[in-house]
Amino acid sequence: MFRVRKDLSLAQKLEIIDNIKLQPLGCSTRCLSEILGIPKSTIARIQLQEQVSREQAHSQVTTRKRKREGKDSDVDEALTQWFTLATSRGVQVSGPILKAKSEDLARKVGNDEFKATEGWLSRWKVKHDIKFKRAHGEKASANSDGADEWKLTKLPQILAKISLEDIYNADETGLYYRATPDGSLCFKHELIAGSKKAMERITVLCCVNVSGTDKKKLLVIGKSKKPRCFQQISLQKLPVEYHSNKNAWMTSAIFIELGQNKMQPMCPNKADSTVL
Numbered sequence: 001m002f003r004v005r006k007d008l009s010l011a012q013k014l015e016i017i018d019n020i021k022l023q024p025l026g027c028s029t030r031c032l033s034e035i036l037g038i039p040k041s042t043i044a045r046i047q048l049q050e051q052v053s054r055e056q057a058h059s060q061v062t063t064r065k066r067k068r069e070g071k072d073s074d075v076d077e078a079l080t081q082w083f084t085l086a087t088s089r090g091v092q093v094s095g096p097i098l099k100a101k102s103e104d105l106a107r108k109v110g111n112d113e114f115k116a117t118e119g120w121l122s123r124w125k126v127k128h129d130i131k132f133k134r135a136h137g138e139k140a141s142a143n144s145d146g147a148d149e150w151k152l153t154k155l156p157q158i159l160a161k162i163s164l165e166d167i168y169n170a171d172e173t174g175l176y177y178r179a180t181p182d183g184s185l186c187f188k189h190e191l192i193a194g195s196k197k198a199m200e201r202i203t204v205l206c207c208v209n210v211s212g213t214d215k216k217k218l219l220v221i222g223k224s225k226k227p228r229c230f231q232q233i234s235l236q237k238l239p240v241e242y243h244s245n246k247n248a249w250m251t252s253a254i255f256i257e258l259g260q261n262k263m264q265p266m267c268p269n270k271a272d273s274t275v276l
Contacts, residue, residue: 010060011119013046013053018095018132020047026197057126075114078105080128095121165214170207172250177202202248205258217241219258223248 008016020032020043033040046053079102086093099116102124106114125131159167178198205219218240225244226235235242243254 008042008046009119010053010056011117011122013049014057014122015095015118016043016046017050017053021132024199026199031199054126057122060123060126072111072114074109075102075106075111076124076127078109079124083128083130098124164211165209167210168207168214168216169210170205172203172205174201175204176200203250205250219243219254221245221248221250221254 016036016038019036023032023035027035029040029043032038032043036043079098082101082105083093083098099121102116102121103114106112106116176198178200180198203221205221207216207219208214220240221243223244223246230238245251245254
C-alpha cells in the first residue's frame with residue numbers, strides 16, 4: 001500500500017506527532033498507520049526522533065537572525081493575545097482553530113495576503129512554547145460557581161413542586177465491551193506479560209427516577225446501524241434502545257430525540273411537570 005517514499009519536512013513531522021497524540025490512548029501503530037495514511041515504519045521513526053525534531057525546530061527559531069517585521073508580526077501578537085484569553089476561559093484550542101483564527105485576525109489588521117501554513121503555525125508554537133496536552137477530567141465543562149448558586153437557590157424551589165416519582169436522572173458512560181482485565185492472579189515468582197488493549201466501545205445511557213420506581217430501558221449507541229450479530233433479530237425487540245453513529249458517541253440529535261420521545265411522556269399524571 002505504501003510504496004512511494006516521501007521525504008517529510010520538519011513541520012510535517014511535528015504535525016504528525018501532534019496528530020498521533022490526539023488519538024485515543026493505547027492506539028496501536030497499525031491503527032495510527034491506517035488513520036494517518038503513513039507506513040508503520042515511518043510512524044515509528046518519527047516517534048523515536050520526536051525530541052530531535054523539536055530541538056531542530058527550536059534551533060531554527062532561536063538562531064534566526066532576521067526577525068519578521070510589519071503585518072506578520074501584528075498577526076503573531078494578535079493571535080498570542082487571543083490564545084491567552086481563550087485558554088484562560090477554558091476553551092480547548094486545536095491547530096486548525098489557530099490557523100483559522102490567525103487568518104481572520106490577519107484580515108482585521110489589513111494583511112489580506114497572510115496565509116497560515118503548517119510551517120508558520122509550527123514556528124509560532126515553538127516561539128511561544130506552546131505544547132499539546134491531553135485534557136483530564138471535566139473541570140472546564142461548566143461554570144461551577146454559577147451551578148452551585150443555582151443548586152442552592154433555584155433548584156430547591158423547583159423540586160418542592162415535583163414528586164420524587166417525577167424527577168429523573170440520566171447519565172452516560174463508555175463501555176469497552178472487549179476489554180480484558182489489567183492484571184491476573186499468578187504465582188508469586190511469575191511475571192504477567194501485557195497485551196494490546198481492545199479499544200472498541202459503545203456508549204450507554206442510564207435513566208431512572210429518584211424514587212427508583214421507574215427504571216428506563218438502557219440507551220445503547222454503537223457504530224453499526226445494523227450490527228451483524230443482530231441480523232436476524234429486530235432491534236425493536238432488544239431489551240435496550242439502540243442508536244448508532246460512526247463514533248458510537250452521544251450526539252445532540254440523539255439526545256433531542258430522547259427528550260422528545262422519552263422524557264416528556266415520563267410524567268403522565270402531570271402535563272406541566274418539569275424533567276431535569
